[in-house]
Amino acid sequence: MQGRNISDIIEAYLKQILAESERVEIKRSEIAALFNCVPSQINYVIKTRFTIQRGYLVQSKRGGGGYIRIEKVKLLDDRDMLDTMIQLIGEQINQRDALALVQKLYDDRIIGRKEANLILAATSHETLAVADREFEAQLRAHILIGILNHLRYERE
Amino acid sequence: MQGRNISDIIEAYLKQILAESERVEIKRSEIAALFNCVPSQINYVIKTRFTIQRGYLVQSKRGGGGYIRIEKVKLLDDRDMLDTMIQLIGEQINQRDALALVQKLYDDRIIGRKEANLILAATSHETLAVADREFEAQLRAHILIGILNHLRYERE
DNA sequence: TTAACTTTGACTAATATTGACTATTATTAT
DNA sequence: ATAATAATAGTCAATATTAGTCAAAGTTAA
Known part of the structure; x- marks a missing residue:
């Protein structure tokens, strides 16, 4: 966790800002210049340290006026179960198993009827x-995992 | 959605007017002068942010007394809207347009916030x-159409 | 020693800005 | 009326301005 390398230092810098506000918005090249590293290192830091599993949501835009925005999100209590489900899905899943999984999400009141049907x-x-x-089956797995990851946190 | 570049600022300006009236009519060169940009930038803003997918209809006239008019479209009922959207999606759709489409479904109260985020x-x-x-993009179109078709009978 | 982690940069993709050229409509001169 | 001119807006491609990806090379820790 200490600043042994640039990635850790950048992580600490961003988290310091996030300690006082819900989100931080940066210009990739500016941060890179600030810490004397290549811009893609910022992507590395985000990819390894600001994941949804850790409670961060990242959005970005390219082009003029582009930015990277990191947002803290409130993780829900069910995330252990979601992790388990993601493990279970693995690389692929058939429709029958997907149905069972959605049924369980519904039974456990993680999702409502409309959401279940949507999935x-x-x-x-x-x-x-x-x-x-x-x-x-691979596609189904990808989509389900994407959805499960989005069920991890609360939205305003 | 804030204005980090001129296009975003112009978009916000126009939408602010549209929030209070059904239509806005501008003189391209005046808006360009107001925001210190070339006139064709107005076309860019309209082309990227006031598409029919997002629920806007644009009309214009050249020559003396010319104008550009942006109008919020009123869709008939939900079924028509779903049909229209399926038409608009076609064979493929990028993430940006998909986002706009989901936003419109949400704005028109066809889906709730949770469902929107799921999609x-x-x-x-x-x-x-x-x-x-x-x-x-093809996959995205398939999935969206599948969901829209589902919404079609879910509502009845 | 090796496996994991970090750093780097070349290449790619997305988005925005600009301006030269074109098209359309209105107004004015003949 | 018709032609010339003025006053608009539209198109498109070049350029600019960002961020993303990926894999090679370097570093560190078990």
Whole structure:
């Protein structure tokens, strides 16, 4: 955690700002210049230290007036279960198992009926039948994991 | 959504007016002068931020007394709106346009905040980056259409 | 020693800005 | 009326301004 390397120092710098406000917005090149490193190092720091698992949400925009914004989010209590589910899904999942998983999310009141149906629509065979079965199962896994990651935190 | 560049500022300016009236009519050169930019930048702002997908209709006239008019469109009922959106999505859609579309669904109260965020999670670049960009956009279109079709009968 | 972590930079992608050229409409002169 | 001119807005491609990706090379810790 100490500043043994540039990444740690940049991490500390950003977290210091985040200790006092809910979000920090930076210009990648400016931070890179400030810490004498290449711009892509900022991406590395964000990717390794400001993940959703740790309670950070990152958004960015390129082009003129571009920025990187890091936001603290409130993680919910269910995240252990979500982690377990993500583990279980692995690389691929078929529709039947996906249904069971969504059912469990519903039974545990992590999602409501409308949301459950939405997820089922997004991961149904009808929607995802774009190639072979295996690829479809991989896609389903990707989408479900993306959704589960978004269920980790509360939004304003 | 704040104004970090001229385009964002102009967008905000126009939307502020549109928040209070159904339409706004401008003289391109005047707005350009007001914001210290070239006139064609106004076209850029309109093209990227006031699309039909986002619920705006734009009309204009050249020559003396010319103008650009931006109007908020009123969609008939939800079913028509869903059909229209499916049409607009077509074979593929990028994340930006998808975001605008979900925003419109939310603004028109067809979906709630949680559902909107779920859809965004399911169709984000992070979730769908499994192959090349074109395929990703096709996938996004498939999923969105699947969800929209689901919303169609979920409501009845 | 080796596996994990960090640093770097070349290449890519997204978005914004600008201006030269074109198209359309209104007004004025003939 | 018609033609010339003025007053608009539109298009498009070049350039500028950001951030993202990825893999090679370097460093550190187990």
